[in-house]
Amino acid sequence: MCPRGARMLTGVGGLLETARMSCHCLLIEGADGLVLVDTGFGSDDVRNPKQLGRAVGALLRPSLHAADTAISQIRELGFDPNDVRHIITTHLDLDHTGGLPDFPDAQVHLLGIELEAGLHPSWSDRVRYLAAHWAHGPHWVQHSTGGEQWLGFDSVRILPGSDAEILLVPLLGHTHGHTGVAVKRGERCLLHCGDAYFHHGEIATPPHCPPGIKLVTAFDQVDGAARHGNVERLRELAQRHSGEVELICSHDASYLDGR
Numbered sequence: 001m002c003p004r005g006a007r008m009l010t011g012v013g014g015l016l017e018t019a020r021m022s023c024h025c026l027l028i029e030g031a032d033g034l035v036l037v038d039t040g041f042g043s044d045d046v047r048n049p050k051q052l053g054r055a056v057g058a059l060l061r062p063s064l065h066a067a068d069t070a071i072s073q074i075r076e077l078g079f080d081p082n083d084v085r086h087i088i089t090t091h092l093d094l095d096h097t098g099g100l101p102d103f104p105d106a107q108v109h110l111l112g113i114e115l116e117a118g119l120h121p122s123w124s125d126r127v128r129y130l131a132a133h134w135a136h137g138p139h140w141v142q143h144s145t146g147g148e149q150w151l152g153f154d155s156v157r158i159l160p161g162s163d164a165e166i167l168l169v170p171l172l173g174h175t176h177g178h179t180g181v182a183v184k185r186g187e188r189c190l191l192h193c194g195d196a197y198f199h200h201g202e203i204a205t206p207p208h209c210p211p212g213i214k215l216v217t218a219f220d221q222v223d224g225a226a227r228h229g230n231v232e233r234l235r236e237l238a239q240r241h242s243g244e245v246e247l248i249c250s251h252d253a254s255y256l257d258g259r
């Protein structure tokens with residue numbers, strides 16, 4: 001996404017310069033096929049940008065190119081998109097679900113409360129969800145909060161038969177059923193925090209956050225206290241387990257540069 005105001009949103013660049021914001025997706029190669037975490041914008045969005053609405057076009061200014069979609073990048077890596085058996089969505093905001101129609105046969109895992117919020121949005125939530133992204137009728141797999149503890153966080157183990165150890169880590173507040181996704185790799189773990197935070201400085205010690213991100217996150221949340229509490233807990237996690245857990249979020253493009 002290329003919103004105006006690089007300095008305000010990323011802390012670097014000019015005030016009117018275009019910011020560079022990613023929509024991070026993860027591809028996990030398991031014994032039983034591929035697992036995709038989040039789908040960003042998809043082929044339908046590229047073909048028909050108007051379906052995203054004028055506000056999204058004007059504010060987020062998504063740069064919609066077929067080559068950037070998850071399905072194209074999966075092909076580019078030499079994989080068959082039909083092998084994507086499972087998708088995990090951190091939440092159903094439209095900048096995370098555009099690729100769902102590109103994988104119509106995949107099972108789509110999420111918290112049940114997020115599915116409920118997305119399928120039956122309140123008046124104030126209507127702008128964030130786009131029903132066209134699930135008009136094809138995805139194979140939803142709903143999960144509940146609670147379950148195991150993982151480093152002080154609730155977690156839900158999914159795909160129990162898979163060799164990839166993947167946990168849903170509820171991080172509520174940005175949306176009603178927002179989750180992080182932890183992927184264990186041996187002794188190390190990658191935690192995709194979705195939109196639980198937007199800028200790496202939010203979980204740094206001491207924390208720092210560009211002013212535009214403070215505004216965006218305050219506006220774009222359903223439970224501010226829960227969201228703030230989660231940012232605090234993630235900062236503590238990043239500090240205490242820096243050698244063990246790597247954290248990324250969806251929209252901080254600096255992670256692409258190997259932060």
Ligand SMILES: [Zn+2]
Nearest residue numbers: 093095195250
């Ligand atoms: Zn987002």
